Amino acid sequence: MTFSWKRIYAIFNKDLKDLSKNLFVSSIIVLPILMAFLYGGMYDMNLELHYMVINLTLASVTAFIQCAVIAEEKEKHTLRGLMLSPASLTEILTGKSLVTLFLTAITLVLCSMIMDYEPASLGMVAIALIISMLFYIGIGTLLGLLSRTVVEASVIILPVIFLFGFGSLLMVLVDKYPALSFIEYLPNIQLVEFAYKVEEGLGFGDLWSHLAILLAWAVVSFIVTAFVYKKRELD
Amino acid sequence: MENIIEVKNLAKVFGNQSALEDVNFQVKKGETFGFLGPSGSGKTTTIKILTGQLLQTSGDAEVFGVKNTALNTAAYRKRIGVLSDNSGLYQRLSIEENLKLYCDLYDVPRKRMEEVLDLVNLSGERKKVVSKLSKGMTQRVLLARTLLHEPDLLFLDEPTSALDPANSKQIHDGLRLLNEKGTTIFLTTHDMSEAETLCNRVAFLNKGKIQLLDEPKTLRRQFADGSVRLELKNGQIISLPGGAEGADEVYKYMSNNEIVSIHSNEPTLGDIFVEITGRELV
Ligand SMILES: Nc1ncnc2c1ncn2[C@@H]1O[C@H](COP(=O)(O)OP(=O)(O)OP(=O)(O)O)[C@@H](O)[C@H]1O
Ligand SMILES: [Mg+2]
Numbered sequence: 001m002t003f004s005w006k007r008i009y010a011i012f013n014k015d016l017k018d019l020s021k022n023l024f025v026s027s028i029i030v031l032p033i034l035m036a037f038l039y040g041g042m043y044d045m046n047l048e049l050h051y052m053v054i055n056l057t058l059a060s061v062t063a064f065i066q067c068a069v070i071a072e073e074k075e076k077h078t079l080r081g082l083m084l085s086p087a088s089l090t091e092i093l094t095g096k097s098l099v100t101l102f103l104t105a106i107t108l109v110l111c112s113m114i115m116d117y118e119p120a121s122l123g124m125v126a127i128a129l130i131i132s133m134l135f136y137i138g139i140g141t142l143l144g145l146l147s148r149t150v151v152e153a154s155v156i157i158l159p160v161i162f163l164f165g166f167g168s169l170l171m172v173l174v175d176k177y178p179a180l181s182f183i184e185y186l187p188n189i190q191l192v193e194f195a196y197k198v199e200e201g202l203g204f205g206d207l208w209s210h211l212a213i214l215l216a217w218a219v220v221s222f223i224v225t226a227f228v229y230k231k232r233e234l235d
Numbered sequence: 236m237e238n239i240i241e242v243k244n245l246a247k248v249f250g251n252q253s254a255l256e257d258v259n260f261q262v263k264k265g266e267t268f269g270f271l272g273p274s275g276s277g278k279t280t281t282i283k284i285l286t287g288q289l290l291q292t293s294g295d296a297e298v299f300g301v302k303n304t305a306l307n308t309a310a311y312r313k314r315i316g317v318l319s320d321n322s323g324l325y326q327r328l329s330i331e332e333n334l335k336l337y338c339d340l341y342d343v344p345r346k347r348m349e350e351v352l353d354l355v356n357l358s359g360e361r362k363k364v365v366s367k368l369s370k371g372m373t374q375r376v377l378l379a380r381t382l383l384h385e386p387d388l389l390f391l392d393e394p395t396s397a398l399d400p401a402n403s404k405q406i407h408d409g410l411r412l413l414n415e416k417g418t419t420i421f422l423t424t425h426d427m428s429e430a431e432t433l434c435n436r437v438a439f440l441n442k443g444k445i446q447l448l449d450e451p452k453t454l455r456r457q458f459a460d461g462s463v464r465l466e467l468k469n470g471q472i473i474s475l476p477g478g479a480e481g482a483d484e485v486y487k488y489m490s491n492n493e494i495v496s497i498h499s500n501e502p503t504l505g506d507i508f509v510e511i512t513g514r515e516l517v
Contacts, residue, residue: 021327022327076325
């Protein structure tokens with residue numbers, strides 16, 4: 001197993017340059033930023049609304065960009081060239097994930113500035129966001145491997161955006177039907193609950209369980225992705 | 236001579252459809268080996284097996300003395316160059332940006348870019364965005380990319396199928412130069428004249444097996460039937476069989492001074508292929 005930062009950086013650089021010219025994919029960033037402006041101007045901002053925008057960023061920017069860049073490499077037959085080079089799949093995906101993380105981070109910072117969101121503990125929130133991003137990177141990679149074209153990718157990602165991006169609306173259902181209480185364990189809901197506790201000034205002792213659940217989601221998404229890839233490779 | 240590629244009883248089945256049945260051949264160090272066969276005969280499949288992109292159903296394939304099942308390493312991929320039949324470039328980036336990525340992936344200095352661009356005659360277009368290139372130019376950029384790291388062994392899957400004769404010739408010249416410098420080339424093509432001009436040996440693949448394998452000139456000699464073609468002064472062109480009967484006819488025309496030109500009817504590789512397989516090689 002090789003791991004060369006030079007190759008990872010080369011792929012990072014290429015993807016960043018390519019995305020800057022690929023408006024179909026990169027313009028997704030506008031979506032959460034618009035939402036941030038909209039909410040910021042219309043309402044008295046609260047944590048719930050902050051996290052509407054943050055969760056939307058994760059589901060749209062993180063998952064979609066990751067999914068679309070992988071699908072495009074398949075659609076344009078460029079992935080094979082990379083795979084035949086000394087770069088390993090891990091290096092290729094790491095390079096791509098770093099681009100996605102970079103763009104997500106920029107979007108999150110911009111949205112937070114627009115909405116005036118300043119968490120009580122930036123460190124804690126950053127940890128939770130990073131773990132969440134890993135989960136969405138996993139989902140994006142999985143769906144990217146499953147779709148053959150960018151258009152397919154932008155359709156297959158829609159359920160993810162609805163479920164995780166607008167998922168806080170689902171909490172209304174949980175209050176009505178207790179049988180749906182598992183929804184509380186979804187990563188987007190966990191992230192909101194975590195954020196509330198941070199604002200209450202709670203420490204790691206009260207926060208770790210949310211982080212553990214988020215981490216579990218990230219690990220599961222990576223395992224499923226690896227499994228699907230192996231299975232596809234054998235076909 | 237050292238064998239770079241050795242293939243024994245290679246078979247590949249997709250689902251319930253057999254693509255390769257029993258393929259056997261060796262490629263020697265330093266040669267240009269032509270792998271010919273009609274569409275769907277398994278040429279690309281063979282390349283994929285030899286380059287670690289696909290596993291065979293049964294049989295053995297070795298490259299550089301290593302079993303293909305153990306080939307999926309960075310070290311192996313640094314020694315080979317693959318131009319597959321549907322390789323792609325990054326359409327929104329320039330030629331130069333595409334090549335820079337591969338310089339970094341293969342860890343070769345950026346100045347190699349100039350050399351390969353010269354080789355495919357694209358030095359002047361380096362800043363052009365790939366989506367604006369013609370098909371032939373795209374193919375030449377792909378070839379340049381394949382040559383960046385100076386591979387010992389080149390796999391070329393129909394390298395000139397999209398090119399006009401002038402561009403094909405230029406690529407042929409480049410490939411001949413590389414071959415003279417010691418690069419071993421494994422080439423698939425539909426183009427019989429390409430095979431004749433470039434290849435030291437050719438193999439005919441059909442129905443899952445190698446039907447024939449030899450040097451082009453040996454094959455042509457082997458399949459020559461001794462017939463000749465005459466062009467007569469009255470404009471007629473006639474073909475005469477070899478042997479006493481044909482010789483008598485030639486004698487007759489020649490004594491009457493009726494002949495404008497006389498040529499031996501050497502079979503082309505295409506003719507031989509049709510004769511062996513009963514199929515046109517398209
Ligand atoms: N991944 C695959 N799954 C199923 N069948 C396949 C697959 N790849 C190739 N085949 C089949 O195997 C056979 C050989 O295909 P291959 O692409 O190797 O032919 P080829 O000689 O390269 O043809 P061409 O000259 O058209 O490129 C074909 O019948 C093809 O349909
Ligand atoms: Mg083919």
